[in-house]
Amino acid sequence: MQIYVVVPGDNVDEISTRYGVPSESLIYANQLVYPYQLAIGQALLIPDAPNQEERRVIVANGYAYTYISPWVLEQTLPYLTELSVFSYGFSEEGYLLPPPSDDVWMIRRAEQEGALPVLTLTPFGADGQFNNNLISAVVNNPEAKERLFLQLAQVMEQKGYGGLDIDFEYIKAEDRDAFTAFVAEAAERMNARGYQVSVALAPKTSADQQGLLYEGKDYRALGEAANHVLLMTYEWGYKYGPNMAVAPLNMVRRVLDYAVTEIIPEKIMLGIPNYGYDWPLPFERGVTEAVTIGNVEAVQIAIRNGAQIQFDPVAASPYFQYWTGGIQHEVWFEDVRSLREKFALITEYGLRGCGYWQIMRLFRANWLLLADTFWIQKR
Numbered sequence: 001m002q003i004y005v006v007v008p009g010d011n012v013d014e015i016s017t018r019y020g021v022p023s024e025s026l027i028y029a030n031q032l033v034y035p036y037q038l039a040i041g042q043a044l045l046i047p048d049a050p051n052q053e054e055r056r057v058i059v060a061n062g063y064a065y066t067y068i069s070p071w072v073l074e075q076t077l078p079y080l081t082e083l084s085v086f087s088y089g090f091s092e093e094g095y096l097l098p099p100p101s102d103d104v105w106m107i108r109r110a111e112q113e114g115a116l117p118v119l120t121l122t123p124f125g126a127d128g129q130f131n132n133n134l135i136s137a138v139v140n141n142p143e144a145k146e147r148l149f150l151q152l153a154q155v156m157e158q159k160g161y162g163g164l165d166i167d168f169e170y171i172k173a174e175d176r177d178a179f180t181a182f183v184a185e186a187a188e189r190m191n192a193r194g195y196q197v198s199v200a201l202a203p204k205t206s207a208d209q210q211g212l213l214y215e216g217k218d219y220r221a222l223g224e225a226a227n228h229v230l231l232m233t234y235e236w237g238y239k240y241g242p243n244m245a246v247a248p249l250n251m252v253r254r255v256l257d258y259a260v261t262e263i264i265p266e267k268i269m270l271g272i273p274n275y276g277y278d279w280p281l282p283f284e285r286g287v288t289e290a291v292t293i294g295n296v297e298a299v300q301i302a303i304r305n306g307a308q309i310q311f312d313p314v315a316a317s318p319y320f321q322y323w324t325g326g327i328q329h330e331v332w333f334e335d336v337r338s339l340r341e342k343f344a345l346i347t348e349y350g351l352r353g354c355g356y357w358q359i360m361r362l363f364r365a366n367w368l369l370l371a372d373t374f375w376i377q378k379r
Contacts, residue, residue: 001372002046003336005311006038019046030365031296039302041309043318043335045365051372058346058374059353061230061269063120064360066101072362073106077113079367081353081377084165087120088155092137094144096151107160114378118163118198119156130169132212139178149189156195164190165230167200171216180218184225196227198269203233203255207262223263230355231259234273239290243279243330247272248315249341256349265350272342274356274363276333281321294361298333309335316341336365343373353377 004015012032016023027036029047038044061082064073077083085106089097107117123138125131138144152164166186171179187197199222202213209215223229233252237244252270259268276298277290293301298318302309305322312319319332346354354370370376 001051001369002048003340004044004046005337006040006042006044008040010038012036012038015044015046019048021046021048028364029368031362033300037303039299039307039309039320041311041318041320042299042302043309043311043337045336045369047368055373055375056347057377058351059269060370060374060376061118061353061355062274062359063355063357064106065358066099066103066106068106068360070105070109072360073109075362075364076359076367077110077115079371079376080110080113080115080359081379082116082118082163083110084118084120084355085161086358087122087124087167088152089122089124090134090138090148092134092144094138094141094147094151096148096155098155104159111160116162116379117160118165119152119161120165120167121152122167123169132170132172132175132216135168135171135179136175139175139182145182145185149186152186153189153193156190157193161195163196163198165198165200166226169200169202170212172212173215176216176218179216180221180225183222187225187227191227198228198230199226200230200232201259203231203251203271205254205258207258219259219262223267226267228267228269228352229263230269231255231271232357233271234357237277237290237332239277239292240285240288241290242283242285243277243281243290243332245312245315245317245319245332246276246334247338247342248312248317249338249345250314250316252342252345256345256351260349266352268349268351269353269355270342270346270351272339272354272356273334274359274361274366276331278329278331281328281330293331293333295333295335295363295366296361298331299335301331311337334363334366336369339366339369340373343370346374 059081110117123134234247307320307322
């Protein structure tokens with residue numbers, strides 16, 4: 001498949017004719033909205049002849065909340081090796097807490113599509129935010145750990161989960177070793193039952209990187225303890241931060257350069273964001289709050305406001321600015337160009353595959369490009 005960037009004067013019919021593909025295929029692949037207007041600078045996936053070159057086999061993972069649209073899940077599962085159901089929590093005493101709505105239907109759909117359902121474990125407090133006091137309470141308490149591991153194994157067997165993903169964030173520095181031991185014990189117990197264990201890692205660029213997000217995670221020890229890891233290589237541009245790319249390629253590469261010195265590449269999953277942000281300008285820390293948007297939605301915003309999409313060569317990410325209601329906005333998102341660059345890193349570094357946060361919004365061009373670039377492993 002090829003990528004075409006829209007220039008002034010282009011329209012769907014003309015582009016379809018030029019590449020010899022039906023206009024319906026172009027519309028479908030790129031989720032174009034009637035009357036099929038295009039934005040200057042918009043990157044289109046051309047669904048022409050499939051890639052005939054030799055392709056690497058990879059694992060593709062996607063996170064999803066239990067309230068995902070059944071239609072979106074159905075459209076996405078053919079492209080996933082693993083579906084990480086988000087999420088289960090736990091109490092300070094180690095009692096496992098289920099997600100707010102039923103997860104069994106997702107497990108059954110994943111099984112039908114040859115994807116492995118994975119239970120995601122998170123230390124969410126009553127406010128729905130990561131709570132590192134919960135982490136401290138459990139990883140340092142043998143009785144709480146024992147209870148949690150037993151209940152995890154019971155639920156995974158009863159419901160049909162095939163793996164466990166440990167997504168603990170903001171771990172206190174003093175809990176670093178206890179958390180590593182927690183992951184190692186979880187892996188030992190779950191592996192004995194036939195389940196794989198993964199752990200999500202904040203995007204570090206050095207072993208001694210400062211900050212609450214980083215200090216509690218020992219890349220080397222966790223890479224040895226878990227069956228595989230997910231690098232959370234996104235959120236440089238985030239809801240409360242300044243306007244910038246969500247996953248700038250130059251920063252993602254820095255994380256990989258460090259990660260492969262601590263963890264064997266075959267264990268590493270590259271995190272990929274399936275969303276963008278819309279910032280009102282000017283940015284004011286503590287005041288400005290960006291709005292999370294889908295990648296297809298971002299292009300529609302550009303079209304509605306007559307904005308021209310730019311592409312930052314360093315971040316390898318698309319962006320644009322527009323005005324509405326007297327306020328200037330800046331939008332950063334992902335398109336098939338930025339995704340192609342990220343896919344190339346998987347091959348360059350010899351990684352296990354990629355993991356998407358998250359799959360709640362359908363971005364069909366991403367999945368078509370992924371399947372054209374790699375063979376996606378299925379059960």
